Amino acid sequence: MSFVEYSEFIQEGDVAIIFLGHDSMMPVKVQQGAQTQTRYGVIRHSKDLIGQRFGTKVTCSKGGWVYVLHPTPELWTLNLPHRTQILYTTDIANITMMLELKPGSVVCESGTGSGSLSHAILRTIAPTGHLHTVEFHQQRAEKAAEEFREHRVGHLVTVRNQDVCKEGFGVTGVADAVFLDIPSPWEAVKHAKNAMKRQGKKGSGPMYSGDKPGQVGSFVGWSVCVRA
CATH class of the missing domain: 3.10.330.20 (Vcp-like ATPase; Chain A, domain 2)
Incomplete structure (x- = not known):
């Protein structure tokens, strides 16, 4: 399974x-x-x-x-143990579309929380993609990593216990998409920019493209989108 x-x-x-x-x-x-x-x-x-x-x-x-x-990720969203508030299917579908996720995508996410969105991302990017997820709270990070292993998706995800606003995602120039669901997403924008790939085209729509020509990648700060 x-x-x-x-x-x-x-x-x-x-x-x-x-x-x-x-x-x-x-x-x-x-x-x-x-x-x-x-x-x-x-x-x-x-x-x-x-x-x-x-x-x-x-x-x-x-x-x-x-x-x-x-x-399935949908059933897990309805049944998971709540360590935080979570995103539900309607919002998850919108986020996946906005980030243009597909098999093979590399995604950076913070915070991991209860892992509702994380599971949906993992199914979308499998079998060759990877999720780098950052969680500030140590016990939540450890529990999420345990669940990923138990659900046999551990090979698709790297969990880091750190402050994304201060330490970033732990990767540079690899991400196709970045998602932030944290209290102050604007404090992590520079780290999101550093994590993104640089290619020969620009993003479009509700995405962040940085200030350098040729930088591309999808960036959604959900806290900002909700208030907009």
């Missing part, structure tokens, strides 16, 4: 989304011998999940049933 590559069968160690209804879902990490309690009864991982197909209708111990879904 990977958030960027679909698998048919549920395996131990996978993350699955338990669908109890349109207004009720929960993520579970599938483990041999484990059980998950729901309002419809117990789900036994060894018997009810491991080896079953994603999308299977599972009967719980009380006779009720649930569906076991393959995780």
Whole structure:
């Protein structure tokens, strides 16, 4: 199971989304011998999940049933543990469009937060792109890195625990796009500029192109866009 590559069968160690209804879902990490309690009864991982197909209708111990879904960035956004406020699907779609992301894109992002946008970016830029994400808060950075590994997208992302306004993204001249969702995005603009690629054309639309001829790259400071 990977958030960027679909698998048919549920395996131990996978993350699955338990669908109890349109207004009720929960993520579970599938483990041999484990059980998950729901309002419809117990789900036994060894018997009810491991080896079953994603999308299977599972009967719980009380006779009720649930569906076991393959995780996607959209479902993760609705079920992730909130460490911060998050972006939801409508905004994420708009951001992805504005940044012109595609497979192979290199993206710089700050802050990582709860990883809602990060997961969507990773699926968009896979299999050959890379995300450089910066988070000021140490525990949030560590938890995000752990989730990326657990969701088997760790090879597509580098997580840095630092202040993007003072230390930047840790890369120079590599990014196709930069996204800032921080309290003072204008303080990180110079670092965004340094992170961007330099090629023979200019960006257009709601993007930042810098003051040097030939600099190109998409830059969106979401805090600024929201207030505009």
